[in-house]
Amino acid sequence: MTASTEKFDVCIVGASIAGNYLCYLLSKTNLKVVIIEEHKEVGLPFQCAGIISQKITQLIELPENIIKNQVNVAKIVSPSGAAIKLTGNERPYIIDRVLLDKHFYNLAKINENNMFYLGEKVKSFEYCGQGQEKIINVTTSKRVLKVKLLIGCDGPLSLIGNSLKVKNKVLYATQIRIKAQFNENEAVLAFNPQWKELFGWIVPEGQNIFRIGIAASHNIKQNFDKFLKMLNINYEDKIDQQGGLIPYGMMNKCTFNNILLLGDAAGQVKATTGGGIIMLITAAKIASECIRKCFIYDNFTKKFLKKHYEKPCRASIGKELKIHYLIRKLLESFNKDDFDTFFKVIKMHKIEQIISLYGDMDFPRELAFKIIKSSLFVKFLFKFLLRKPILLLKMLFFLIS
Numbered sequence: 001m002t003a004s005t006e007k008f009d010v011c012i013v014g015a016s017i018a019g020n021y022l023c024y025l026l027s028k029t030n031l032k033v034v035i036i037e038e039h040k041e042v043g044l045p046f047q048c049a050g051i052i053s054q055k056i057t058q059l060i061e062l063p064e065n066i067i068k069n070q071v072n073v074a075k076i077v078s079p080s081g082a083a084i085k086l087t088g089n090e091r092p093y094i095i096d097r098v099l100l101d102k103h104f105y106n107l108a109k110i111n112e113n114n115m116f117y118l119g120e121k122v123k124s125f126e127y128c129g130q131g132q133e134k135i136i137n138v139t140t141s142k143r144v145l146k147v148k149l150l151i152g153c154d155g156p157l158s159l160i161g162n163s164l165k166v167k168n169k170v171l172y173a174t175q176i177r178i179k180a181q182f183n184e185n186e187a188v189l190a191f192n193p194q195w196k197e198l199f200g201w202i203v204p205e206g207q208n209i210f211r212i213g214i215a216a217s218h219n220i221k222q223n224f225d226k227f228l229k230m231l232n233i234n235y236e237d238k239i240d241q242q243g244g245l246i247p248y249g250m251m252n253k254c255t256f257n258n259i260l261l262l263g264d265a266a267g268q269v270k271a272t273t274g275g276g277i278i279m280l281i282t283a284a285k286i287a288s289e290c291i292r293k294c295f296i297y298d299n300f301t302k303k304f305l306k307k308h309y310e311k312p313c314r315a316s317i318g319k320e321l322k323i324h325y326l327i328r329k330l331l332e333s334f335n336k337d338d339f340d341t342f343f344k345v346i347k348m349h350k351i352e353q354i355i356s357l358y359g360d361m362d363f364p365r366e367l368a369f370k371i372i373k374s375s376l377f378v379k380f381l382f383k384f385l386l387r388k389p390i391l392l393l394k395m396l397f398f399l400i401s
Contacts (some may be wrong), residue, residue: 019260020108056093171274254268
């Protein structure tokens with residue numbers, strides 16, 4: 001059987017929040033858009049701790065049924081059990097990530113110019129034509145698509161990105177949902193050198209249900225078992241379990257001739273927390289405007305896409321993602337004694353008050369500059385980095401580049 005050939009202006013690969021939100025934004029144009037999603041149901045499998053800052057309501061209209069809970073306290077726990085409790089204006093939401101993905105899917109599919117093909121996998125793509133007439137043939141498991149623009153929203157192991165030699169380093173994440181007796185007003189972040197690339201978490205979903213998980217680069221099952229044992233949690237009491245991959249690093253190269261990468265595929269994820277919804281929504285707004293200009297000026301070249309998408313992204317979220325990465329590289333170099341000393345410095349010199357006042361889950365630059373003004377913190381950091389000359393050189397390189 002010969003696959004059918006269909007023509008669209010834009011092909012988006014991946015129907016999670018990144019692809020669906022971009023499709024929704026493009027609904028305001030007259031472009032014909034197709035989304036290819038390998039899973040048969042949007043939003044599944046569920047792969048997110050679901051904690052997100054309030055600023056999401058400044059970027060999108062968030063239906064109330066998507067919000068499961070809201071927390072007032074972030075409890076940061078060191079390997080020895082010492083804790084810092086941070087409060088402030090952040091008061092992040094705990095959301096139903098599946099409903100969020102489906103929300104923009106439902107809004108986008110109202111427009112008859114948008115076509116969703118679910119349960120269908122992209123197998124390959126290739127350029128056809130030359131110069132300004134260049135288009136892309138996308139071959140799926142069921143059909144061939146001819147498109148002017150291809151958008152990779154297909155996650156950390158993006159087929160689109162990998163085909164263009166863009167590869168993400170990834171962390172493995174696992175979590176369970178369970179009935180438990182933790183504080184429903186606080187989210188707990190547990191740091192440990194054994195899962196140094198991120199942390200363990202306890203996120204209160206509401207009605208005494210908690211999402212408990214960790215992310216790390218290796219030994220995920222063994223480390224998760226240790227974390228549950230520390231919490232005196234019986235794995236067999238779980239309601240259900242989720243797992244997934246988190247891109248780790250900084251924002252990747254994300255523009256090519258006739259192609260954009262967005263969200264996890266572009267590495268638009270905070271290295272400090274593994275979250276990326278605020279970043280990808282910001283990037284999607286930039287991408288939608290860039291795509292609109294591509295069709296107005298009939299220009300789909302890498303140079304044009306870079307000017308109107310990648311550079312604006314780097315100037316906004318890119319700078320913040322770099323700071324997130326520097327903070328993460330610092331934290332993952334700490335041993336248990338370093339964490340204890342770090343916590344003492346924060347507690348003794350009221351830095352936690354500065355964090356509560358100026359803390360921002362997504363845009364940490366202002367907070368970083370405030371903390372650096374503390375001479376005792378700078379002294380601690382200087383002594384630590386003197387013991388880690390390679391790390392010091394790497395951090396200086398990232399700051400200069």
